[in-house]
Amino acid sequence: GGVCGLKALTVSLTKLLVGPSSANINNCHGSCAFPLTNGNNHAILLNSHIESGNADERSPCCVPVAYEALEVVDWNADGTFISIKPDAVARECGCR
Amino acid sequence: GGVCGLKALTVSLTKLLVGPSSANINNCHGSCAFPLTNGNNHAILLNSHIESGNADERSPCCVPVAYEALEVVDWNADGTFISIKPDAVARECGCR
């Protein structure tokens, strides 16, 4: 399904948080095979190693590499409170 | 094979660079299943979404989250030169 990139993903938060009921946190999907377009030096070296016949090594994976925070209503024993959750929404993907 | 963590990985560089002949760039291996120990907020929300029955979504992957640079002898049409390659050696792993 194409090269590694960002896709919208709406998840329900009702079991974890008081609010909001759902949020778009995005997710990363797609191929990280040769030729690697959005990898860093480690991913390039790792892919070259795997292409040289080491198929059993973990190959680069399409994952978020930049995030945004999400403002939520969190909870504790004393009630609810507004909280900023860092690194909650994927903003950019890469091969790592 | 255990939870997501760092393992040594020595790769040959002779096809890509003039020196060194090989280097330990490390790689990340292991499980990112529930309960997630080294994930960020996005990975926790993603795992919760998948555990709720959305098995077709891309699940968190064990990847490098911190790197070191590698000093190498690179090359161009004019000869060889010392070069610092950033993000070449994995230093820490996480579920992303």
Place this chain on the structure above:
Amino acid sequence: LQQKRRCFFQITESTEHNYRQNKKYTAAGSVSGSVQVCETTDCCVGYYRIINGTPKADVLACDRIEKSCPDETCKAQPRINNQFFTCMCSTDLCNGNITWGK
């Protein structure tokens, strides 16, 4: 000239931490007494905590988090295994009267 949404306003001084965080609801509109005039939303919200089986309003305010409120009245929605309930609504002062479903 469209009238701005008015919502009941209440934040609980349960602990210093929660109170400090929940003061951020005041950014959604000016508060006078127990009423807030919303500047950034048309939605009122209520967050309720269940204490010994009885709901207690933890926060009433103009919405800052939910971003959507299709219903005119404030219908209770369970959160965190029925430990909390939330409601959102789109009429003036609608968050003062939560409707508890079965």
Place this chain on the structure above:
Amino acid sequence: LQQKRRCFFQITESTEHNYRQNKKYTAAGSVSGSVQVCETTDCCVGYYRIINGTPKADVLACDRIEKSCPDETCKAQPRINNQFFTCMCSTDLCNGNITWGK
């Protein structure tokens, strides 16, 4: 008192960029004329470029990159599909005489 390794030293002024980068080899030991006394390694290295089928020394120096040199003499090892050759060795001035294998 152990004697420090001495290596032949040469860096090529091919371009300003490459020359500036390759000045870093001088950090491995003090240079006088065409000889470098290694401070941080026991290895000498040579990097050769193949121009019209003939090897030309691009860099001779105390090692900064390779970190290992099991052989006493400097045996040519191919790099980048035979466009470059490198050799490493562990005796004084051994990088002045590269051995070309078949």
